[in-house]
Amino acid sequence: xxxxxxxxxxxxxxxxxxxxxxxxxxxxxxxxxxxxxxxxxxxxxxxxxxxxxxxxxxxxxxxxxxxxxxxxxxxxxxxxxxxxxxxxxxxxxxxxxxxxxxxxxxxxxxxxxxxxxxxxxxxxxxxxxxxxxxxxxxxxxxxxxxxxxxxxxxxxxxxxxxxxxxxxxxxxxxxxxxxxxxxxxxxxxxxxxxxxxxxxxxxxxxxxxxxxxxxxxxxxxxxxxxxxxxxxxxxxxxxxxxxxxxxxxxxxxxxxxxxxxxxxxxxxxxxxxxxxxxxxxxxxxxxxxxxxxxxxxxxxxxxxxxxxxxxxxxxxxxxxxxxxxxxxxxxxxxxxxxxxxxxxxxxxxxxxxxxxxxx
Amino acid sequence: xxxxxxxxxxxxxxxxxxxxxxxxxxxxxxxxxxxxxxxxxxxxxxxxxxxxxxxxxxxxxxxxxxxxxxxxxxxxxxxxxxxxxxxxxxxxxxxxxxxxxxxxxxxxxxxxxxxxxxxxxxxxxxxxxxxxxxxxxxxxxxxxxxxxxxxxxxxxxxxxxxxxxxxxxxxxxxxxxxxxxxxxxxxxxxxxxxxxxxxxxxxxxxxxxxxxxxxxxxxxxxxxxxxx
Numbered sequence: 001x002x003x004x005x006x007x008x009x010x011x012x013x014x015x016x017x018x019x020x021x022x023x024x025x026x027x028x029x030x031x032x033x034x035x036x037x038x039x040x041x042x043x044x045x046x047x048x049x050x051x052x053x054x055x056x057x058x059x060x061x062x063x064x065x066x067x068x069x070x071x072x073x074x075x076x077x078x079x080x081x082x083x084x085x086x087x088x089x090x091x092x093x094x095x096x097x098x099x100x101x102x103x104x105x106x107x108x109x110x111x112x113x114x115x116x117x118x119x120x121x122x123x124x125x126x127x128x129x130x131x132x133x134x135x136x137x138x139x140x141x142x143x144x145x146x147x148x149x150x151x152x153x154x155x156x157x158x159x160x161x162x163x164x165x166x167x168x169x170x171x172x173x174x175x176x177x178x179x180x181x182x183x184x185x186x187x188x189x190x191x192x193x194x195x196x197x198x199x200x201x202x203x204x205x206x207x208x209x210x211x212x213x214x215x216x217x218x219x220x221x222x223x224x225x226x227x228x229x230x231x232x233x234x235x236x237x238x239x240x241x242x243x244x245x246x247x248x249x250x251x252x253x254x255x256x257x258x259x260x261x262x263x264x265x266x267x268x269x270x271x272x273x274x275x276x277x278x279x280x281x282x283x284x285x286x287x288x289x290x291x292x293x294x295x296x297x298x299x300x301x302x303x304x305x306x307x308x309x310x311x312x313x314x315x316x317x318x319x320x321x322x323x324x325x326x327x328x329x330x331x332x333x334x335x336x337x338x339x340x341x342x343x344x345x346x347x348x349x350x351x352x353x354x355x356x357x358x359x
Numbered sequence: 360x361x362x363x364x365x366x367x368x369x370x371x372x373x374x375x376x377x378x379x380x381x382x383x384x385x386x387x388x389x390x391x392x393x394x395x396x397x398x399x400x401x402x403x404x405x406x407x408x409x410x411x412x413x414x415x416x417x418x419x420x421x422x423x424x425x426x427x428x429x430x431x432x433x434x435x436x437x438x439x440x441x442x443x444x445x446x447x448x449x450x451x452x453x454x455x456x457x458x459x460x461x462x463x464x465x466x467x468x469x470x471x472x473x474x475x476x477x478x479x480x481x482x483x484x485x486x487x488x489x490x491x492x493x494x495x496x497x498x499x500x501x502x503x504x505x506x507x508x509x510x511x512x513x514x515x516x517x518x519x520x521x522x523x524x525x526x527x528x529x530x531x532x533x534x535x536x537x538x539x540x541x542x543x544x545x546x547x548x549x550x551x552x553x554x555x556x557x558x559x560x561x562x563x564x565x566x567x568x569x570x571x572x573x574x575x576x577x578x579x580x581x582x583x584x585x586x587x
Binding site for chain 1: 483484490491493494496497504544
């Protein structure tokens with residue numbers, strides 16, 4: 001596929017090394033996830049050309065920006081990319097509008113980018129255009145920074161923990177805009193984060209990094225449901241399901257439907273027919289061999305055991321289930337696993353105690 | 360005190376302002392690239408160049424004056440160059456005075472600008488690069504506007520320091536009315552000739568000028584804005 005992203009970097013420093021070779025989809029949001037020091041930011045900077053990886057290779061679609069094997073290194077200002085840093089880094093001497101126009105007026109005229117009013121609308125900053133950056137809140141600044149990057153008509157958007165410097169309230173304010181971008185942007189986004197919630201909410205593709213190495217790379221749920229990656233998400237292990245709002249019922253519950261069945265959640269704001277992302281933590285899923293009738297747990301789906309593996313929590317195992325083709329993880333005690341004789345291929349019921357709506 | 364004495368004073372004031380203006384403009388042109396290089400380089404020569412630029416801060420003006428005389432003199436390399444170009448010799452001329460002053464005031468212009476460039480940090484320039492600004496473009500559209508307070512301080516200090524120099528003027532410029540006799544030298548002449556009244560006018564004017572300049576520098580120089 002020609003629109004793929006191919007990134008291969010090898011950086012050796014005294015206290016840190018990065019060694020990645022990534023093939024990423026040319027659409028959607030790819031999250032680079034890892035703890036601090038895992039090399040995710042360095043990898044992003046290498047993609048932008050801000051960090052030079054000797055011997056590196058980086059191509060987006062058919063544009064090759066770095067191929068040291070033939071001495072090619074395109075400097076950052078000649079790469080059609082947008083970068084959003086952790087701090088918004090708006091130019092303090094320019095108004096919001098001038099900030100947004102900075103990259104737009106430098107973009108080659110052939111690259112017909114989006115119009116400023118359109119992008120300002122998309123990010124909800126149309127009313128801020130004549131302000132100076134120091135009159136904006138942290139969340140507003142970050143939205144302006146995103147708009148500024150998009151207006152330069154990039155072929156790829158690189159975001160380096162754009163929410164990390166914001167408090168919870170600002171994060172909540174900006175996440176819906178990121179989801180909108182996710183839906184409406186035609187260009188691929190590489191999103192660096194160490195927050196499992198952000199990843200679950202925004203990513204389509206997930207790359208796990210640890211100490212400069214790629215531990216896993218694949219579609220979001222394929223990686224999330226891998227049980228052989230101890231410690232990656234630790235207590236946060238779980239999967240993401242996309243469900244359609246089927247109905248809002250009279251007793252303040254909403255019914256969501258996904259290929260594996262229906263689940264009920266506390267009545268949500270989303271309109272009937274819209275799609276939601278939900279996160280189901282492994283710790284909130286319990287297993288039963290026969291359908292339970294006398295239980296308070298509403299959500300119960302049929303599942304087949306795929307495999308199981310020990311977790312970081314002593315005495316517990318992680319069970320990977322197949323729910324009509326969708327993965328689901330359950331964390332149960334080793335004792336229960338033995339008692340129920342859980343083994344691959346076993347058909348059982350998965351009881352879901354809690355579903356976290358990600359919107 | 361006759362009117363010619365006053366006109367000599369005015370000539371000295373005029374010459375001083377002309378010298379300081381020319382020197383300040385030249386220093387902004389010469390000092391900016393030096394400050395930029397010093398602020399951004401990781402070269403091993405950074406220390407050496409920084410020390411050379413700072414030398415006038417510690418050396419007596421007579422030392423700099425002496426070496427400049429040697430270099431610009433008939434047997435010095437610069438002297439031979441100017442002679443072969445048919446420009447004659449630089450010592451005891453206004454251009455010679457300008458060159459000497461540029462050397463002597465260099466650190467006063469370079470250091471504030473360098474500090475301002477350093478305070479900008481890497482990030483705004485990286486942002487500019489990812490927004491397709493070439494390094495040259497980013498220098499003018501981001502670095503210079505953000506370093507404006509540093510340029511202001513550098514220009515004011517360079518101007519004021521040039522107005523205030525004495526030793527190097529005497530050595531390179533001598534004391535030629537309307538050519539090299541600046542205010543500080545004129546005051547010296549007045550005192551030598553026991554013309555205290557005239558010395559008072561000029562000396563008091565210098566104090567007032569210097570105080571005003573420094574007051575402006577410390578009062579109006581905006582505190583570095585927080586980078587959003």
